[in-house]
Amino acid sequence: MNRLLTTVVGTFVESWQELRVHRGRVVLSLVGVTIAVASLAVVVGFGSLAERVTAAYSEQYGGRAATWTFSGTSPASSGTGTGTGPAAVADAAALDRELRAGAERYRVRYVTEATYLQRDVQFPDGVASVSGTTVDPAYAEMHRVRLGAGEWFTEADRDRLAPAIVVNQAFLDRIGNPDISTHPTVRLPGSPAVTAVVIGSVVTSEYDTDPTMFQLANSVATANATASPDLGTQRAFEVWVPEADGKAVAKRMASDAERALGPGWTVEPSRSDAGGSVGGDPLGALRWVIAGTAVLVLVLGGLGLLNVSLVSVRQRIREIGIRRGVGATAGRIFVAVLLENVLGTLVAGGIGVMVGAAVLGNDTVRGLITDGVEIGGAPFPVEAALVGVGSAVLVGALAGFLPALVAVRVKVIDAIRY
Structure with missing residues (x-):
């Protein structure tokens, strides 16, 4: 040796x-x-x-692997995602309620609404239509949202009388680029109109020059200052589950929602992250x-x-x-x-x-x-x-x-x- x-x-x-x-x-x-x-x-x-x-x-944009998005079609409308009028809004709310119950049943930790809409905002230079997204607190983790200042939504924000919103830098620039710590406010016209408090700003690309905002689902902001149902707003619901058993969980949630909503309903899950849109x-x-x-x-x-x-x-x-x-x-x-x-x-x-x-x-x-x-x-x-x-x-x-x-x-x- x-x-x-x-x-x-x-x-x-x-x-x-x-x-x-x-x-x-x-x-x-x-x-x-x-x-x-x-x-x-x-x-x-x-x-x-x-x-x-x-x-x-x-x-x-698509969520982490594996993110599943649910869409539903009711017997009373062509679909909760594209229908208009009070019936479509009610159907969307019913579908959202059943999907949340299913997520809780199967112990899915990360769930969020992801409703894309247009909101009127009163800026110093006049009223303008702003692209918005109605989300839950889990959305930030599911979509890699990065804050530049302030804070993201919490469950406590749902009960705020002055609804909280999170905006991008272009939105802040439009209202004079105030310090987030001073709790700047903006007027959201509606029925009734409300005053929203900016609690945070997200980091976006330098090419993102149009104002955008996030509002919290199932909150004062969505209850009292929601967009008109005649706009055909697309409402979506997302869950983030492990890739291994995500498909099975999504299908069970969709099946349970169909049975709970009654005959004529069709609920379809689709994978929205990159793994679902690109083969292999x-x-x-x-x-x-x-x-x-x-x-x-x-x-x-x-x-x-x-x-x-x-x-x-x-x-x-x-x-x-x-x-x-x-x-x-x-x-x-x-x-x-x-x-x-x-x-x-x-x-x-x-x-x-x-x-x-x-x-x-x-x-x-x-x-x-x-x-x-x-x-x-x-x-x-x-x-x-x-x-x-x-x-x-x-x-x-x-x-x-x-x-x-x-x-x-x-x-x-x-x-x-x-």
Whole structure:
């Protein structure tokens, strides 16, 4: 055991000493590897960030995996989502009530109304129609809503006499960009008209220049200042459930609602997140493009190192032949030459990863990739660092294998003739 350990440690020390002696050659041969690994780390890191940004955008609009949206058709109207008049409003309320009961029955934690509508708002420069969404508190978690200031809805906000609303920055700008902590108010015309309190603002894209707002479902805001039923407002109900059994839970909730509402009702669940609208892996194409680019960069770096290593071994024939003459075994020579490449590429890989981390960690570069979207996680993806170092070691092993075979074939007589 001691002899084996001594041999292994000695081989490593010997390889490291060779790297120090031939550091000029090593530096030149590993410049390409360093550049290749840095490029690989940047490509993988960029892909990881882009994937997370794509997922974040998808979850903002469609919900997290797996989000199911329910729509219903009643015998009294063409559908609760598109019907008009008091009958359609009553049908929508009945469907909402039964779906909430079903969610409670099956212990679904995240449920929300998601009703998209137009609301009249009294701005300082006049009344304007604003796009709004009626939601429950769980909507923020289900759709990755990010607050820039203030706070999101809580259950206690349902009973506020002055209804709470959450708006975007364009809405705030329209009312003079007040400080949220001062509890700014806006007038919502209706029957009767109410004064709403702005409790928070959400972070949106810089291209989102139209005022938008969120109001809380089943609250004073929706009871006393709702849009006219003649507008055909689309009312929706969403649940966020685990992907594994989400389909079964959604179908049970729909079936229970149909039975409770009576004959003639049809309730259909549909998956609204990216996993339901795209067959297979919604980010699969992006991953394949990233993988192909990474492999190409890796192959180019490996070929350059292989060429330099072969030339280096041929220039060291005399040295290798002398070592064979003083008792070095073929295995010892093979491992030593192989480790020279592996240790060198390991150092090059570490430097390359640091360069890649510096590039992607730059606030300007990261901002261009994420477009201001909050994606969480480390500034430099861990998988990019692991792939970079692991690829460097693999390249060193593959590029050192052939030169090591050449070194093993060197004989003592070759050293004399050289």
